[in-house]
Amino acid sequence: MLARPFSASVGACTPAKHQRNQIYQIFSDQGRRPRLSVVGCAAQRQQQATPPPAAGTEQEEAPGCVGRRSTLLASLQAAAATVLVHPVWAGTPGGKPDLVVGPGGDCATIGEALARAPSGAVIEVRGGRYAERLVLTRPVTIRAAADEAVEVVWQTPEPYRATVEAGPELGEQPGAAVLQGLRIRHSSPSIANNYAVRLAGCSVTLADCDITSATGSGVGIEGGAPRLLRCSIHNCQRHGVALFGDLLGDGCAAQLEDCTVVGNRLNGLLVRDGAQPAVRRCTLSGNGEWGLRLLDAGGSYEGNAIAANSRGSVGCSMLYEEVDTARMVVDNKLDRPVQFLGPKE
Template identity: 30%
Template sequence: MARTLFVSPEQRGALPTIRDALAAAEPGATISVAPGEYPEHLELTEQVVTIVAREAGTVTIAAPARDSPALSLHNATVELHGIILTAVDQPAVSVRGGQALLRGCAITAELAAGVHVHGGATVELRDTKLTGGRYGLIVEDADAEVDRCEVRDAADDGILLRLGAQATVRNSIVSGCGFRGIYMYQAGGSRLERCEVSHTGDAGIAVADQTAPTISACWVHDTQGVGITVARGCGGVIEDCKVENTAPPGVAIAEGAHTELREGDPERGAAPVGAAATGGKQDLEQVEQLLDRLDGMIGLAGVKSEVRAVIDEIQVNEWRRSEGLAVGTVSHHLVFTGAPGTGKTTVARIYGELLKALGILPHGTFKEVARRDLVGQYIGHTAEKTASAFDSARGGVLFLDEAYTLSRSGGSGADFGQEAIDTLVKLMEDHRDEVAVIVAGYTGEMADFLAANPGLASRFAKTIEFENYSASQLVEISRFLASNDDYLLDSGVDLALLEWFRQIDRDENFGNAREARKLLERMRKSQATRLRGLGRRPDRTDLRTLVLDDLLEALRGAE
C-alpha cells in the first residue's frame, strides 16, 4: 500500500516543499500538505499521485515566476483536493495527456487560462472555482467533465472548448466574462446541462465550426450579446432552456445550421428559448436606480444635469403620447466632448440602460467602436464595415470614441473616413428609433467632425461637455479605485495626492481619472516591492494599506 507523505515547512519530520514530496513519492502515494503558501512550479511527468490540502482552501501553490505555471502535468495521473493554484502569464494548471481530477480547488491566472487541458488528456473538475485570467478553462484535443464548478470574471471567454474537445459541463455557473461565456468550435458532441451563464460582454453560449452540442436545461441571462448563437453548419439540440434579458433574438440559429430547438414548457417554469428582451414597457424603478448610479459618480455636475434633462424630456413625451397628445420627433443621439478619462464611456453606458428602462430601446447593448472598426482599405469597404458595426448595435448604443479621426482633418486615409461619416449620417436617419449613437472626443476636434457632413450636426439632440476633474475629485477617485481593489490609503496619502494633482501639468493629453488609475497601479507595484523586503510575511492590514512611501516611490518612477 502506497504511503502518505507529509509536507510542512515548520513540522519536524515532514518534507519542507511539495516538490521534495513528489521526488520521494512512490506510484499511488498521497501527499498531505499543511496550510501555507508554496511558491513552486510543480512539473509531473508520468507520475501517479494525489495531493491533498490538510485543510481545504488553506494551501496555495503559486507559480514562482510570471512565465511559469503552478502545476504542469505530462501524461501523469494526478488528483488535487482543496488546493488553491495561482499563476500570472501561464495557465495555473496545464494538463497534457494523462488523467487529472481537481476537486474543491480554487484556480486563477492573471493573463492566461486558469486550466488548460490538451494533448489527449482526460480531466474532471468538480466543485472548483476558476476566477479571473484571460480564460477560465480551455479544453482542446482532450476530454473533460465539469460538474458544480464556477467560472467568473474571465477577460475573454469563460470556457473554451475547441479543436477536438469532447466535454460535458453540468450544474455549473459562468458569469462576468468579457467576451463569451462558453464558446465551442470543432467540439464534437459536447454537452451543457443545467448551467447558468450570465453577464457576458457578448454571447452567453456560442457554437461554431461543425460542433453539434446538446444544450439542456440551461439558463442564460443578462448578456450583452445574443443568449445562445449557433453558426452555419452546426447541429445538435437546444432543449428546455431559459433565455432572458439578452440581445434579441435570444437564440440565434444561422441559416444552414441543423440545430433542433425544443422549447421548454412554461408551466414548468422554463420560458421559451429565443425570447427577446421586451421593448416599449417602462421600468420607472429601474430608471430611478440608474439615475442614482449616475448621481453617485464623482464630479460631473453639469453632465448629470444635462442627462437628467434628456431623460425628463423623454419621460414627458411618453406621458403625452399615452394621453394622445402630439409629440415631436426626438433624436436620442448625443455628442460628448472633453478630455479623456472624464467618464464619457461610463455615462454612455448608463444612458443606454436608461433608454432601455424607458422603453425607447429594446435592450441595453453597448457597442464601442473606433476608426479602425469603421474604415476599410478600399472604396466601398468602409460603407460595409460601418453598416455592420451599426447593425451590431441595433436596439442599444453605438459609442464612437475619438470620432474626430474620421473627419477630413483627421490625418491619413481621410477620404475613407469621410465615407464612414456619410454612411453613418444616413443610417442614423433611417434607423433613428433603433440605435442611439454617441460620438465622443476632444472639444475642438469634435467641432471639425460635426462640420464634415452638412447633415451630421442636426442628427444629434445635444452636445454635453465633460469638464476636467478637480484635484480634490481626483483624490476621491483614487480612494474609490483603491477601495474597489480592496486597498486602503494610509493617513497622509490623501494630502500628498492632493498636492500632486494640484501641480500636475494639465495639457490636452491629461488623462484625468486615467492618471489616477495609472498612479494607483504604480503605488501597488511600489507596495509589493516594500512588502517583499519586510523580512516576514505581511499581515492582512499590510497587504491592504498603501502608505506615503508607496506614493513617493511611484512618483519617482513617473519622473
C-alpha cells in the same frame, strides 16, 4: 453521458465510415491563434463577479412595457450587487493521503509532492497560498485538506504559462488525475492559448475548484474528455471556458456539470471546431459577450441557466454542424432567443 450525434449540414457521410470529410480551413478566434483544423462530417460523433457593462440598445421601449433592455440591465445590476464568496472546500477526507503538503507535512510545495508521488497517489494540501505552476504528467489526486483554503497562484511575464497544465501523456482514462477544492489564480501574457488551466487530449477531473485568469481564459480544453464538476470560473479577462476539438478533428467530449461561469469579459462558454461537450445544470451569466457561443460545434445542453449576458444567451455559427435549437430552448432556461451568426461575429 454522451450526447446524440448531430447531422452534417454539407456533404455526404454514412455512419459506417466513422470519419470526417477532409475539409481544411484556417480558423482565427478571439483569444486563439489561427490553426489548421480538420472539420467536416458529424455522423456518429458523440456527444456567473463583476459583470461587464451591459450592451444596451438605443431604441426606446414602449410606454408601460418591460422591454428586453430593462430586463437585461436589471439582471446585470442584481449580479453586480452579488458578493462572490468562494468558501473553502468542505469535502470529506476520502481516506489517508500518501503525501501531505504544507506546514508540518511531507513536502513544502505541491511541485515537490508531484515529483515524489507515484502514479495513483493522493496528495493532500493544507491551507495556504502556493506560488507555483503544476504540470501533471502521471495520474494523481491533488486535493485541499477539508475545511481549508488552498490557493495555487502562478504570475509570470512568460507567455503561454498556465497555472495547471495536463496533456495526452495522462491518457484518456476518466478520472485518472483529479484536482479537488483548489483556488486557481493565473496571470501570464499573450492572448492565444492563454489559460489558468489547460487540458489537452486528457481526461482530468476538476471538482469544486474556483478558477480565474487576470490575462486570459479560465479553462482551455483541446480534445479529450475532461470533467468540470461544481467549479466556479469567473472574472477572466477572456472566456470563462474555451472548448476545442483536437487537431485531428476528432472532437472533444468534455463534461461540465453544476458549474458557475460568470463575469468573464468575453464568452462564458466558447465551444468550437468540432467539440461535442455535455453541459448540464450550469449557470452562464453576466458575461461580456454570449453565455454560450457555438462555432462549428455541437454537444448536449440540459438544465442550464443562461441569462444576463451582454450579447445574448446563445450565439451559433454552424458551418458543418447542426444544432437542435428547439431542444436547446426546451431543455434550458434562456432569457433571449438563440441567434445564428456569421463565422466571424
